[in-house]
Amino acid sequence: MSIIYILIPIAMLFVLIAVGVFFWAVRTEQFDDLDRQGASILFEEETPKAPLSGKSSSNNNEADKR
Numbered sequence: 001m002s003i004i005y006i007l008i009p010i011a012m013l014f015v016l017i018a019v020g021v022f023f024w025a026v027r028t029e030q031f032d033d034l035d036r037q038g039a040s041i042l043f044e045e046e047t048p049k050a051p052l053s054g055k056s057s058s059n060n061n062e063a064d065k066r
Contacts, residue, residue: 025031
């Protein structure tokens, strides 16, 4: 019966930790826009194309002159 005096404070500590983690997650916007995070795994984002280097763009200009 004396073990209950130990288990009740431990249980209350776990509940306080769980509530603290929940409020931390809400404040840091972990639950905002759940659809975007789920879709980002499935679809790759388009990366912007690198600008052409000076040498290849000059080749394009020469090709345009012909």
